[in-house]
Amino acid sequence: MQSTAPLMPPDALTHAAALARQQQLTKPPGSLGRLEALACWLAACQQRAQPEPLRPAISIFAADHGIAAEGVSAYPASVTAAMVHNFAQGGAAINVLARQHQARLEVVDVGVNADLQGLVGIVQDKVAPGSANLLHQPALTRDQRDAAWATGERAAERHIAQGANLLIAGEMGIANTTAAACLICALSGLAPEQVVGRGTGLDDAGLLHKQTVVTRALQRAQTHRPATALDWLAQLGGLEIAAIAGFLACAARQGVPVVLDGFIVSAAALVCEAQQAGSRHWWLASHQSQETGHAMVLQQLGLTPLLDWQLRLGEGSGAALVLPLLQAAIALHNQMATFAEAGIPT
Numbered sequence: 001m002q003s004t005a006p007l008m009p010p011d012a013l014t015h016a017a018a019l020a021r022q023q024q025l026t027k028p029p030g031s032l033g034r035l036e037a038l039a040c041w042l043a044a045c046q047q048r049a050q051p052e053p054l055r056p057a058i059s060i061f062a063a064d065h066g067i068a069a070e071g072v073s074a075y076p077a078s079v080t081a082a083m084v085h086n087f088a089q090g091g092a093a094i095n096v097l098a099r100q101h102q103a104r105l106e107v108v109d110v111g112v113n114a115d116l117q118g119l120v121g122i123v124q125d126k127v128a129p130g131s132a133n134l135l136h137q138p139a140l141t142r143d144q145r146d147a148a149w150a151t152g153e154r155a156a157e158r159h160i161a162q163g164a165n166l167l168i169a170g171e172m173g174i175a176n177t178t179a180a181a182c183l184i185c186a187l188s189g190l191a192p193e194q195v196v197g198r199g200t201g202l203d204d205a206g207l208l209h210k211q212t213v214v215t216r217a218l219q220r221a222q223t224h225r226p227a228t229a230l231d232w233l234a235q236l237g238g239l240e241i242a243a244i245a246g247f248l249a250c251a252a253r254q255g256v257p258v259v260l261d262g263f264i265v266s267a268a269a270l271v272c273e274a275q276q277a278g279s280r281h282w283w284l285a286s287h288q289s290q291e292t293g294h295a296m297v298l299q300q301l302g303l304t305p306l307l308d309w310q311l312r313l314g315e316g317s318g319a320a321l322v323l324p325l326l327q328a329a330i331a332l333h334n335q336m337a338t339f340a341e342a343g344i345p346t
């Protein structure tokens, strides 16, 4: 794991140059709303006043969770591996969106409790066949946490080496909203009732049970006196959450922007920001997930989501969904005429 020194934010001078161009385009200044801010942010990230079109790449990190044994999900744990088969066959929502928006997609098995060797398009980087039951013991050993973090870093590096200039992390892991909720409570100070949601679709009784599990898990973890975000990650996280935190940290260090997906990715983002301050300046939040607590996490990260469309799928699907909006922001910024070019008096 790398140093915790604060990062450089996206380039302020380029941002100012991009903003100056926006003021000259043939529209009332500000009339394209957030599209203008997005173009300027992407320009600053790329250090080009006229940014290149996006070459997006997506990593889906898949892992199982021991906490699934506590009945905290509406689905059985076996769905994690089944969905990885679906990803490999191209039938999941994220496959459709990646194809539609020409994004490179890879699925990384960082901790699925099944033998997935030989599946087409699945990167084998399994650290363990799932996390331990975080109600009763630390979810990950320190070694597992660090190995999963490094898996995420390698994935970001692979994409960047292949020319990607915008990254997306997604996840697949039955019961991972419980691990994410635990981490969010621990790192944000929010109460379980403010954070725990229905995940894949728990009923009212299931939701109450999940809140109790999270409360007890937090009490158990406290007895280990976790001092840092990395300590909490080992206590209450999961293999894909650790991998995503590493992926985000690596992208920010390399100056590559990331579109954050939903609730679980945001939990990893909280860990990353605590470990590597300033990473958040390299992130955009695609949407506000329907999962309880997501809005408050994004607020803590200082991020304003683009969409609020009752999404709660995961897989990086929300992030992939906004790619055409980002491409539109860049095309408008680069291709619109200025008032001078169009001969329009101002």
Ligand SMILES: O=C(O)c1ccc[n+]([C@@H]2O[C@H](COP(=O)([O-])O)[C@@H](O)[C@H]2O)c1
Binding pocket: 072, 073, 074, 075, 171, 172, 173, 174, 175, 176, 177, 178, 198, 199, 200, 201, 261, 262, 263, 264, 265, 289, 290, 291, 311, 312, 313, 314, 315
């Ligand atoms: O990203 C989100 O906001 C989100 C919200 C609810 C559920 N999910 C997905 O559903 C799974 C976790 O839900 P659960 O109920 O099993 O904890 C996991 O595979 C996630 O990708 C994702």
Ligand SMILES: Cc1cc2nc[nH]c2cc1C
Binding pocket: 075, 079, 083, 171, 172, 173, 200, 313, 314, 315
């Ligand atoms: C079917 C299914 C698909 C998913 N994709 C991400 N999380 C998921 C959870 C379930 C249950």
